[in-house]
Amino acid sequence: xxxxxxxxxxxxxxETDRPMPLLGQLKLPxxxxxxxxxxxxxxxxxxxxxxxxWGVSATQIxxxxxxxxxxxxxxxxxxxxxxxxxxxxxxEQAFYQRQEARNAKKLEEDPNAEVRIRPYTGKPTFLDQMxxxxxxxxxxxxxxxxxxxxxxxxxxxxxxxHRAINPLIQIFKPVxxxxxxxxxxxxxxxxxxTDDPMFSKSFLNSAITVxxxxxxxxIINTALGVSTIDSDLINVSRVLRLNWAxxxxxxxxxxxxxxxxxxxxxxxxxxWMVLIAAEMLAQNPGLGKxxxxxxxxxxxxxxxxxxxxxxxxxFIGFFLDRSMLTLQRKFSWDRNxxxx
Amino acid sequence: MSHSYLxxxxxxxxxxxxxxxxxxxxxxxxxINKGEFISLIGHSGCGKSTVLNIVAGMHRATGxxxxxxNKEVFEPGPDRAVVFQNxxxxxxxxxxxxxxxxxxxxxxxxxxxAEMHDWIMHNLELVHMTHAxxxxxxEISGGMKQRVGIARALSMEPKVLLMDEPFGAxxxxxxxxxxxxxxxxxxxxxxTVIMITHDxxxxxxxxxxxxxxxxxxxxxxxxxxxxxxxxxxxxxxxADNENFNHYRAEVLKFLHERxxxxxx
Numbered sequence: 194x195x196x197x198x199x200x201x202x203x204x205x206x207x208e209t210d211r212p213m214p215l216l217g218q219l220k221l222p223x224x225x226x227x228x229x230x231x232x233x234x235x236x237x238x239x240x241x242x243x244x245x246x247w248g249v250s251a252t253q254i255x256x257x258x259x260x261x262x263x264x265x266x267x268x269x270x271x272x273x274x275x276x277x278x279x280x281x282x283x284x285e286q287a288f289y290q291r292q293e294a295r296n297a298k299k300l301e302e303d304p305n306a307e308v309r310i311r312p313y314t315g316k317p318t319f320l321d322q323m324x325x326x327x328x329x330x331x332x333x334x335x336x337x338x339x340x341x342x343x344x345x346x347x348x349x350x351x352x353x354x355h356r357a358i359n360p361l362i363q364i365f366k367p368v369x370x371x372x373x374x375x376x377x378x379x380x381x382x383x384x385x386x387t388d389d390p391m392f393s394k395s396f397l398n399s400a401i402t403v404x405x406x407x408x409x410x411x412i413i414n415t416a417l418g419v420s421t422i423d424s425d426l427i428n429v430s431r432v433l434r435l436n437w438a439x440x441x442x443x444x445x446x447x448x449x450x451x452x453x454x455x456x457x458x459x460x461x462x463x464x465w466m467v468l469i470a471a472e473m474l475a476q477n478p479g480l481g482k483x484x485x486x487x488x489x490x491x492x493x494x495x496x497x498x499x500x501x502x503x504x505x506x507x508f509i510g511f512f513l514d515r516s517m518l519t520l521q522r523k524f525s526w527d528r529n530x531x532x533x
Numbered sequence: 534m535s536h537s538y539l540x541x542x543x544x545x546x547x548x549x550x551x552x553x554x555x556x557x558x559x560x561x562x563x564x565i566n567k568g569e570f571i572s573l574i575g576h577s578g579c580g581k582s583t584v585l586n587i588v589a590g591m592h593r594a595t596g597x598x599x600x601x602x603n604k605e606v607f608e609p610g611p612d613r614a615v616v617f618q619n620x621x622x623x624x625x626x627x628x629x630x631x632x633x634x635x636x637x638x639x640x641x642x643x644x645x646x647a648e649m650h651d652w653i654m655h656n657l658e659l660v661h662m663t664h665a666x667x668x669x670x671x672e673i674s675g676g677m678k679q680r681v682g683i684a685r686a687l688s689m690e691p692k693v694l695l696m697d698e699p700f701g702a703x704x705x706x707x708x709x710x711x712x713x714x715x716x717x718x719x720x721x722x723x724x725t726v727i728m729i730t731h732d733x734x735x736x737x738x739x740x741x742x743x744x745x746x747x748x749x750x751x752x753x754x755x756x757x758x759x760x761x762x763x764x765x766x767x768x769x770x771x772a773d774n775e776n777f778n779h780y781r782a783e784v785l786k787f788l789h790e791r792x793x794x795x796x797x
Contacts, residue, residue, distance in 0.1 A: 423621075428615070429623070431608075432589065526625035526669075
């Protein structure tokens with residue numbers, strides 16, 4: 194009964210493609226059934242099929258690290274990675290407690306004693322790597338957006354600027370992150386020299402590589418959006434003699450919001466792919482390094498652990514795109530637009 | 534020195550094309566008094582919109598020029614507000630905000646916040662749109678959008694109000710309503726108006742003078758018809774009015790006999 198009520202409230206309400214049937218002709222169970230099948234059952238069956246196919250075919254392939262893991266081994270490794278993370282946190286806490294006790298004791302004996310607080314140097318866990326990767330990709334992506342949106346706007350507004358920078362964009366756009374990485378690494382280590390670095394070099398390397406690879410779609414789409422503004426709206430701004438800041442804020446930005454977001458979403462997707470590759474190649478901390486380390490480690494669990502990472506990368510990519518979508522819905526003025 | 538309010542003197546314009554320059558307008562002369570309602574009528578492609586754009590400052594005449602209160606016009610500005618054919622409201626702003634954008638721009642330094650608010654509401658009131666002030670353009674009908682567009686133009690207190698086929702995209706009933714509104718507003722405020730139209734009845738009903746243009750290329754003023762009908766005018770009474778029908782016939786004759794489009 195509870196289930197029926199739940200379905201009634203959550204499924205029927207979203208029904209917009211068909212008019213509500215009249216109360217007399219209402220065939221509740223059937224309608225709910227159809228909707229339920231469409232929304233949940235179909236993807237669920239597809240997923241089960243995928244798991245089955247994977248499980249069966251995996252056992253057929255023998256590698257030097259044992260058979261290719263099936264779904265159950267991957268699940269096991271996911272649980273064990275999570276447990277390792279928890280264990281590591283317990284160890285870390287114990288370390289800090291011991292250190293604190295030691296320091297307190299030292300100060301008790303001699304109030305002028307110099308106490309040193311050492312950071313915990315345990316190996317980063319899978320979850321740590323995930324968070325590092327997320328931070329890095331967001332940093333790179335935000336820098337890219339800050340650079341790309343203004344460039345896109347200027348190049349959309351001025352044909353001359355567009356002609357000037359378009360060849361550069363076309364040349365740099367297809368360059369692989371693996372080609373940028375050595376250059377970025379060398380430049381960062383040459384330029385970023387401080388005694389007390391706020392960011393580690395590896396973090397900067399990865400973030401800048403992400404920036405370099407993911408700003409192009411945003412530039413191109415922003416420029417397209419800006420250059421296709423309705424000319425009547427531009428005429429309105431001419432009649433009103435809007436200054437450039439007002440013109441951009443009131444007319445140019447709102448009317449190119451859909452394409453700017455299309456660009457941003459492409460950029461973020463590319464940035465996330467690039468980051469994993471950069472981390473692998475440069476041994477910068479993050480999910481890419483985790484994959485590489487597991488590959489080098491070559492234990493019988495390695496393949497399953499790498500697959501956990503594959504799923505994590507996929508889910509995070511999906512989550513990032515959904516977040517951008519939510520953001521776009523927030524910024525979109527067009528209530529009738531279909532955003533997906 | 535001319536004494537008319539708005540003076541077009543020997544205005545001509547050429548547009549560069551792949552096959553050499555195209556002369557759209559040639560030797561257009563027109564002097565308009567303050568408070569006059571002028572209609573420009575002619576076949577499509579005859580350069581009516583170009584005349585309007587030159588007065589608005591969107592295009593620069595390649596010969597001759599436009600004087601407004603004895604000052605040459607050479608860029609767009611709020612003293613020559615334009616009502617565009619397709620309303621051109623910013624779709625992300627409500628009716629109120631669309632008018633506000635114009636009011637902010639024109640009266641930023643002269644009016645206080647409260648005064649500006651009153652002024653926006655006053656202009657929305659003029660076009661009977663206060664009830665939809667918080668609606669986005671997508672949520673109101675075509676006629677309502679055009680009303681807001683007119684409110685936006687009026688709110689700039691323009692010296693000349695330029696209307697480019699303002700009712701062209703509307704159905705006949707809505708158009709009649711808006712024409713009545715325009716007559717009311719013109720009677721109240723005494724604006725100087727130039728309106729482009731295809732509609733002979735509309736031109737005769739609204740105008741003090743109808744400027745009939747010859748066909749392009751090198752279009753120019755073919756004839757000017759003074760409409761000597763008493764204001765306020767009422768469309769129902771005028772339907773049987775002899776003078777009204779005479780003026781109407783004059784314009785029709787000009788368009789369909791003297792300037793008949795060849796093989797249109």
